[in-house]
Amino acid sequence: MAEIIDMPKLSDTMTVGTLVKWLKKEGDTVANGDMLAEVETDKATMELECFFDGTLLKIFAANGAQIEVGAPLCAIGENGEKVDAPAKKVAPEPKEENKEEPKSVEAPAAVTAPAPVAEVADLGSMAKVVAPASKSVRIKISPLAKKLAADKNIDYSKVKGSGPGGRIVRADIIEAEKNPPIAAAPAPAQKSAGGARPSAPTWPWRSAFDKSPIQAEGTTALSNMRTTIAKRLVESKTQIPHFYLEIEVDAAPLNALRVQLNNGLGVDGVRVSVNDFILKASALALRALPAVNCSWSESGIKAHASTHVSFAVAIDDGLITPVIRDTDQKTVFAISTEAKDMVKRAKTKKLAPAEFTGGTFCVSNLGMMGIARFSAIINPPNAAILAVGASVKIPVAVGEQIVIGERMALTLSCDHRVVDGALGAKFLNAIKDHLENPALLLI
Numbered sequence: 001m002a003e004i005i006d007m008p009k010l011s012d013t014m015t016v017g018t019l020v021k022w023l024k025k026e027g028d029t030v031a032n033g034d035m036l037a038e039v040e041t042d043k044a045t046m047e048l049e050c051f052f053d054g055t056l057l058k059i060f061a062a063n064g065a066q067i068e069v070g071a072p073l074c075a076i077g078e079n080g081e082k083v084d085a086p087a088k089k090v091a092p093e094p095k096e097e098n099k100e101e102p103k104s105v106e107a108p109a110a111v112t113a114p115a116p117v118a119e120v121a122d123l124g125s126m127a128k129v130v131a132p133a134s135k136s137v138r139i140k141i142s143p144l145a146k147k148l149a150a151d152k153n154i155d156y157s158k159v160k161g162s163g164p165g166g167r168i169v170r171a172d173i174i175e176a177e178k179n180p181p182i183a184a185a186p187a188p189a190q191k192s193a194g195g196a197r198p199s200a201p202t203w204p205w206r207s208a209f210d211k212s213p214i215q216a217e218g219t220t221a222l223s224n225m226r227t228t229i230a231k232r233l234v235e236s237k238t239q240i241p242h243f244y245l246e247i248e249v250d251a252a253p254l255n256a257l258r259v260q261l262n263n264g265l266g267v268d269g270v271r272v273s274v275n276d277f278i279l280k281a282s283a284l285a286l287r288a289l290p291a292v293n294c295s296w297s298e299s300g301i302k303a304h305a306s307t308h309v310s311f312a313v314a315i316d317d318g319l320i321t322p323v324i325r326d327t328d329q330k331t332v333f334a335i336s337t338e339a340k341d342m343v344k345r346a347k348t349k350k351l352a353p354a355e356f357t358g359g360t361f362c363v364s365n366l367g368m369m370g371i372a373r374f375s376a377i378i379n380p381p382n383a384a385i386l387a388v389g390a391s392v393k394i395p396v397a398v399g400e401q402i403v404i405g406e407r408m409a410l411t412l413s414c415d416h417r418v419v420d421g422a423l424g425a426k427f428l429n430a431i432k433d434h435l436e437n438p439a440l441l442l443i
Contacts, residue, residue, distance in 0.1 A: 002077030
C-alpha cells in the first residue's frame, strides 16, 4: 500500500508551508534519506526528507503551492501501484477584489493554492522589484521566482510565465535575465499650464539610500514568516505587561579592546563585534541573576537551567532569532564564529529549527544601523529582551571637567509578571559592569 507524505510541522509556529520546488519527479526511485523537495516555513527553507523506499508515484502539490500542515504532498509505493489523492485541504485562500478564477492544474484542487499577489514596496523600502501599477492586475509567481527576480533586479510583471496557469517560475526569471523583455515606450510627460514640465518631488535622504523609482500603490502579499511575526508580536504586546528600563554604558573601554583585538586579528583570525561582547555579557548577567532567565506560564514561572541567548537578524521577509546555546560557557571568539555562521545561513533560510528555537533571552541590536536608543517587543516565551543602541560620542562630566566620552544606551523590556523593576535594574547594571570591564569577558 502506498505511503502518503504529508506536509510536516517544521517549526513550533508553522501552520502552512510553501512547496518551493520538487527535487524528485513522478516515477523516480527514492530511498530512505533522499531529499524530496524544498519547503519554505514561516522561518526557514528546509529540505523534505523521504523515510521510505520505493517509487514516487504521485505528486499532489505543485511548485509554489501553500500547503497546510498535515495536507498531502506526494505518495510513495511500489512501481505501477495506483494511488488517489487523499481529501485534505490547503490553507484557505484570502479574499480580494477583482480576483480571477484559478485555473485547474493536473493535481488535486484541494492542494494547490494561488501564488501571492505582486509585491509593492513603500517609500522607505530597499526593494528592487517594480510591481505593476494597476491594483486589479494579479501576477502569478512562485516565491522562489520572486526572490530570484529581486536578486537580479528583474521586473517580473513583464515576464511571461511558463508554469501551471501562466505562473512565473524560476526558469522564466533565468530566461528573462538572458533575454530581457522589451519595455514599452514611456508616456509623454504632461506639461503644466505655464508650459514647463513639473518637477518631481525630491527627498534628499532617498538619493543616499534608494535610487529606485517610487512604487505604485498596491498590496504586498503576506509571506508565511510575516504572518507569523504579525501574530506573535500582537500576542506579545497585548498579552504581556511590558515595562522598560534604560541605562547608559561607557563604551570607550569596549571599543578600544575590540579595535586592539581586531588589529591583532583576535584569536585564530576571528574578528569580534560589539554584539559578540553583549551576548556574552548578557549570558553572564543571566547566570548571576537566574530569576531573569525564566518564562511565564499559567501553571507557574519556569526557571531555565541553561543560558541560551538569541539575537535578532533582519532578513528579507522580516526577522529571525538564531540561538547561541550555553552562551555563558563559550568564549567571545566562539560566540563570534557561531553568530557569523548563523547570520549567513539565516539570510538564505538554511537554519535548522533547533537553531532558532529554545532561546531564554534575546538581544536586538540596531546600534550598527545608527539608532541611538529604542525599545524592543518581548519575544515569547522570554521574560525580557535587550535593545542595544549605537555608541555615540557626547560631552560627559569627569570630576569637575567636561570631556568627550562614548556612551551606549541599553533598554531592557521586561515582562512584569516575571521581572520586577528592582530585578530588572540589577540585571541591567550587571550587563553594564561587564561591558565597562570588557577584558573580564575574555576569561
